[in-house]
Each structure stands twice: as C-alpha cells, then as structure tokens.
Amino acid sequence: MRHEAIPSTLFIENRARLKSRLLPGSLAVVNANDIPPTNADGTRMPIPNSDLFYLTGIEQEETMLLLAPDAHDEKLREVLFVREPNAHLKTWEGHKHPKDEAQAISGIKEVKWLTEFPAIFHRLMCELEHVYLNSNEHHRAVIEVETRDARFVQQVRAKYPLHDYRRLARELQALRLVKSPAEIALIRRACGITGQGFRRLLRTVRPGVMEYQAEAELSHEFIGHRAQFAYNPIIASGANACTLHYNQNDQPCRAGELLLLDVAACYANYQSDLTRTLPVGGRFTERQRQVYDAVLRSLRAATRAAVPGKLHKDWQQESEKIVEEELLRLGLLKPRDIQRQDPDKPAVKKYFMHGVGHPIGLDVHDVGLLKQPFAAGWVLTVEPGIYLPEEGFAVRLENTVVVTDGAPVDLMADIPIEADEIEALMNRGPKKAPPRR
Ligand SMILES: [Mn+2]
Structure with a gap:
C-alpha cells in the first residue's frame, strides 16, 4: 500500500460499533471487490471495497470478513480470510499479506486462508439465525455489474433458504456517515x-x-x-x-x-x-x-x-x-x-x-x-x-x-x-x- 500504516484501532473501533448494532445470534460477511476487467485479458487497478476497508483496513483482493459476535466458539467471533501467499503468486503478482501482517493491519487475531471459509461458514450458519449480507445501496448508483458481495448473497440464499437475511448496508451507512x-x-x-x-x-x-x-x-x-x-x-x-x-x-x-x-x-x-x-x-x-x-x-x-x-x-x-x-x-x-x-x-x-x-x-x-x-x-x-x-x-x-x-x-x-x-x-x-x- 502506498499510504502510511493506519493504527488498527480505527478498524477495531469500527467493528465494535457495527457489532453493537447486530441482533443477538447474528453473523455478518463482507467481501472484497472484484478486480475491474477492461478488454481482452486486461484489468484496472483494484479498487478496495469501502466497507471492507472501513472494518479491516485490508485492501487485498478476495479478502472476506466474518463477524459472529455470539458464536459459541470464541475464536470464530471475528475472522479474516485472505488468499494464501505462494511462490506462483509471488512471481506473477508480488507480495500478498501473510497472516501476521493481516493481523497487524486489521487488529483481527483470527486470520485464516480463504480455502477455510466454507467449512467455518457452514458451522456458523448451523448455529446462528440472522445473516447480515452486504450490498451497494447508494441511492444514486445504477448497478448493472454484479459485485462479489452480490454473487455471495445469491449463493448463500440458495444454499440456506430458511435463515433470516438482513441488509448490512443499512447499518454500515449509518456508521460511515459519522467520521471519527x-x-x-x-x-x-x-x-x-x-x-x-x-x-x-x-x-x-x-x-x-x-x-x-x-x-x-x-x-x-x-x-x-x-x-x-x-x-x-x-x-x-x-x-x-x-x-x-x-x-x-x-x-x-x-x-x-x-x-x-x-x-x-x-x-x-x-x-x-x-x-x-x-x-x-x-x-x-x-x-x-x-x-x-x-x-x-x-x-x-x-x-x-x-x-x-x-x-x-x-x-x-x-x-x-x-x-x-x-x-x-x-x-x-x-x-x-x-x-x-x-x-x-x-x-x-x-x-x-x-x-x-x-x-x-x-x-x-x-x-x-x-x-x-x-x-x-x-x-x-x-x-x-x-x-x-x-x-x-x-x-x-x-x-x-x-x-x-x-x-x-x-x-x-x-x-x-x-x-x-x-x-x-x-x-x-x-x-x-x-x-x-
Ligand atoms: Mn462534490
């Protein structure tokens, strides 16, 4: 990242404010943005997802944040999932966050590789009732391109149709209006x-x-x-x-x-x-x-x-x-x-x-x-x-x-x-x- 490191207290406080707004027995998930495609195999520079950045300070693609403040397993109450760095990625795309770096940026203790997400998510879905998923609800936005969050909403609702789904955007919007x-x-x-x-x-x-x-x-x-x-x-x-x-x-x-x-x-x-x-x-x-x-x-x-x-x-x-x-x-x-x-x-x-x-x-x-x-x-x-x-x-x-x-x-x-x-x-x-x- 080009900017100076931001103290993780900003993101820790933002998560605390969000958790206090969730119903008892909830979980919430926020996804990174897709990398914007251009033509042929071209892409633009990634644009961090503002909500994910607000809650974690992480700008890396494919990152996911899972919050489940009432999860039985204390270690699953706040988990950050990132791509696992490897030699191939290092050669072609360069540095990806190792776990300790993602911990330092976000202040989240539990950092896991993205491949671990499905099993952990399933476990929490079996335990919890209210599911807060993210969406772009800007009143002026004309949305034709499906985001990673939007795809996730479809997948989750198809697989778990009986949960109580809620709009995370409403909570995040209320929080993001007031700047610390x-x-x-x-x-x-x-x-x-x-x-x-x-x-x-x-x-x-x-x-x-x-x-x-x-x-x-x-x-x-x-x-x-x-x-x-x-x-x-x-x-x-x-x-x-x-x-x-x-x-x-x-x-x-x-x-x-x-x-x-x-x-x-x-x-x-x-x-x-x-x-x-x-x-x-x-x-x-x-x-x-x-x-x-x-x-x-x-x-x-x-x-x-x-x-x-x-x-x-x-x-x-x-x-x-x-x-x-x-x-x-x-x-x-x-x-x-x-x-x-x-x-x-x-x-x-x-x-x-x-x-x-x-x-x-x-x-x-x-x-x-x-x-x-x-x-x-x-x-x-x-x-x-x-x-x-x-x-x-x-x-x-x-x-x-x-x-x-x-x-x-x-x-x-x-x-x-x-x-x-x-x-x-x-x-x-x-x-x-x-x-x-
Ligand atoms: Mn203006």
Whole structure:
C-alpha cells in the first residue's frame, strides 16, 4: 500500500460499533471487490471495497470478513480470510499479506486462508439465525455489474433458504456517515495534498496551456504525495465548465476565459473534493469577478448553514435561496421570475441546477441515509455554482467541511479562494513551464 500504516484501532473501533448494532445470534460477511476487467485479458487497478476497508483496513483482493459476535466458539467471533501467499503468486503478482501482517493491519487475531471459509461458514450458519449480507445501496448508483458481495448473497440464499437475511448496508451507512477523529485526520491529509496540487496550478495555468496539461501537473503532485485522483478530474475552460461532468480535458485554456477545476486527491482511500475557478490570464474581468464573488458569498453562507439537526433537503432549499438572492443582485433573475415560478422547478435552477453538497468519506459521494439530520462528525462538500452558457463561463467553488457541535470546520480553509488572493498568486514571479506537448 502506498499510504502510511493506519493504527488498527480505527478498524477495531469500527467493528465494535457495527457489532453493537447486530441482533443477538447474528453473523455478518463482507467481501472484497472484484478486480475491474477492461478488454481482452486486461484489468484496472483494484479498487478496495469501502466497507471492507472501513472494518479491516485490508485492501487485498478476495479478502472476506466474518463477524459472529455470539458464536459459541470464541475464536470464530471475528475472522479474516485472505488468499494464501505462494511462490506462483509471488512471481506473477508480488507480495500478498501473510497472516501476521493481516493481523497487524486489521487488529483481527483470527486470520485464516480463504480455502477455510466454507467449512467455518457452514458451522456458523448451523448455529446462528440472522445473516447480515452486504450490498451497494447508494441511492444514486445504477448497478448493472454484479459485485462479489452480490454473487455471495445469491449463493448463500440458495444454499440456506430458511435463515433470516438482513441488509448490512443499512447499518454500515449509518456508521460511515459519522467520521471519527482518525478518519477526519485522513480526509484532512487528502485535502492538504489537494491544496498542494492547486497551488501548483496557480503557477502553471496561463493562456495556451491545454486542460490535460493541468491534469498532468496535478497527477505529478498527487502521486508524489502517495495519493491519487479522488475522481475523474474536471478541468473545464470557458463554456466547457457549463457541462457539469465534463472530463474530456482536451481543450486549450484561452486568455480572458475562466478555468473551472473540480479536482481533488484521495489518500489512504479517504476522499476530498475541491472546486476552484481561475482566470486563465491571471485577472478576472469585472463581470467574471461579480459572478465569482456571488458564488463565494454563497459558499460561505451555505457552509455556515451546515449544522447538526439540519435535513439535507432543507439545506438544499436554503442554499438555493442564497443563490437566488445573488442571481437577483446580478440581474440574472428578476423578481417576477421568482413570483411566477413553478415551485417544483424554481427559477434558480436555470443557473444552479445541482445539489449544494454531499457526504464524503471513503467514497466521494459517500454512503449515507439522506433522511437523517446532519450530526457532528459528518463530512460534507459545499459546492454552489452559477452556470452561464450564454456568456461562455461558469463559476463553481467547493470545499470539504466537517459538521461539528460548533461552527462547521472547513478542511480546505487554507486553500486560496479570495479573488484577490488568486490573482496575486497567479501573477507572482515567473511561470513554471508546463510539460511539453
Ligand atoms: Mn462534490
């Protein structure tokens, strides 16, 4: 693994929190992700299963976690199953966790080889009643590809049809929404690396630079700090920024245009999410600056509104109201547009058509039950924007913040955002040459 070792106390505590939510006489199983296939015999880099990582810290493929807190045999109450290392694997794929290493990472005493799973599982199924199996229940996910967890659910239900099956995802989602101080520290580290990448762009963006060159600069910074892109980077100059999920990143940045950068790092599987909007030539026009400042005020007001007890839908509505006032001030909306609006399609949506933020953690759009009110320990993005395709630009600004019992804590507070500061930094000293193309 590229990241520094994480104390196993994080995973031990996460398992304890999960076990306390299970019914008496339960067992729970979590599987690793499959290695994503590409074409022919190609594969992508493995993407750790977030739930398995949350509970064990293990990123290795084919790993399984079995929890059975009430098992008669004490040694079977918490078991981690990993692939058995061998000479062939060593030659072709390299290092696999020996038992002591898997123990040290996860804090699980009982580590067994994967081949031992079926017999142990059968024994526990004969003894226990409630079976918690995992599934991807993200409300926005469109799931067409079967996961290892999904295959496991089918196999187990076919073989043991009379057990009481339960959704582990509901329990994990409730837990994962509230981040522990150790998790917040990891997200903070991802935010710090993101900030370093952004500062590098302030020195390299200028007219003529291609969008993909900005991507290359970030990639250098992120990988060099043991991190990677948290999501496909959106590096959108001019009107490209009006396409919300633009990621071709193949156009030149032109003088006079704005460049919208929705780019962030992931460290130790913990994600961050940042958006900044830069003037390519180093100076905002008056109009760009007006819109920029309107979005910045909206970001600050929406951040202040992210407090415990708030419902996501109310936060969204309040934020739309904030942006609506800015749009009135900018003359983009007239009072009569608001008076006549269809309440299901408010006028503000023409210029601000997306959510103001989302939970973030081990996933960028993190799992979570959105009906639950915000609570201390939630980590959210705050990302208002104003999109003006007819004027050929858009401004979005986004920070990653922690909900606390006091004021929200902005984990990106030190990443430049004031228009004056951005201009000053872009115009300081000689520009670092971007890579040749
Ligand atoms: Mn976001």
